[in-house]
Amino acid sequence: MVWVEIFVVLASIVLGIRFGGIAIGLFGGLGLAILTLGLRLPMGFVPIDVILIIMSVSLSAATLQATRGMAFLVHHAERLMRKNPKYINFIAPIITWLMTIVAGTGFIVFSTLPVIAEVAKESGIRPSRALSGAVVSSQFAVAGSPISAAMAAMITIMENNSVTFFQVMVVCLPASFVAAMVAAFVASRQGCELQDDPVYLQRLQDGLTSKTAFKTTEFPKSSKLSVIIFLLATVAVVLFATLPALRPVYESGKSMGTRDIIIVIMLASACLMLITSKTKPEAVITNSTFRSGMSSVAVILGIVTLGITFVDAHLGNIKEVAGDVLQAYPMLLAPVLFFTCALLYSQGSTTPLIIPIAVALGVPNWAILGSFVAVTGIFLLPTYPTSLAAMEMDTTGTTRVGKYVLNHPFMLPSLLGVIAGVGFGFIWAPMIVS
Known part of the structure; x- marks a missing residue:
């Protein structure tokens, strides 16, 4: 019977990926119905806390986009890159890392890609170097952002395992930055120089690449105010979550939980941005950030609950097979995270699926935190939306897939970045948490 259950889980994932988007969650729901109603497995734990956090953060980030606050951030990122074009290979990844840390989603990189590609081309620098470094860095930042979907799941799970928000952030934030900077360095060394690239020279001869005009944009005061409100909300989340003394304490003696803090602050910030900017609800x-967030909720509700249902039903057997191995070799958690993310195409879905299993199998807390940056396997294939966008934006043709598909410009930076980030995490994490 177990092989039938495994087939249902894998078939749901494969079919969901084939259809793409929200269908991953819907096929997960279908698989869940077969396991529970058909094969009589007990219903697994639904990650409600994670879903509520993602919904509230997505609402706040979507409001920031609706008020043109995100466009305001991108505008200033463009100005910084144009002032320092020679250092675009490192400035672009740092900017996209910071923007993702603040916004909680790597999709914010979409707006900066045309700027990165054009500034690199104007400076005679191979655009694929800056673009691949920027795209990979933005996804590494997901593993360090206090308000990303993946981190929401991580915090919820680890706080129930006696690890504080502060400890999670102190390990994961610098590990994600180390991974991003190593990826940027590796990307800056990839490929020949622009003037020697045969594809670029051919496209130049055929008139397929030209200079893109960028217009100076004026932003209303409300856009700037929205950015300030969003940044203050993010800082408030970190402060309340890090300093327990700031949290409200009730008559029962219990204080406000991190989940509730994030929900309250993010919803309030969204409302303030909406009011001050007079933006229509x-x-x-209707914007892309909201749709992306709600799609993540559907995926987690379907596919993650499906995975949890199967794992919970066979946890005893899984512990016998994998428990001792992971306890003896905790670094093996990193490739599990990497390849699961490559399969599910989502850090936010991988985290609530794999991290609880790692906790149940007795993997040390420090190893879980140290491995977390590996939840970036979306670059195994060059088909992730940000990767596709980078290739599309590069009119020089330098950001392209190689003959063997896997030899694309995002592969080596992401792999070496993961190795460096996990290596750093395994040195740093034991000093922070036992």
């Missing part, structure tokens, strides 16, 4: 629910 419809603009929030």
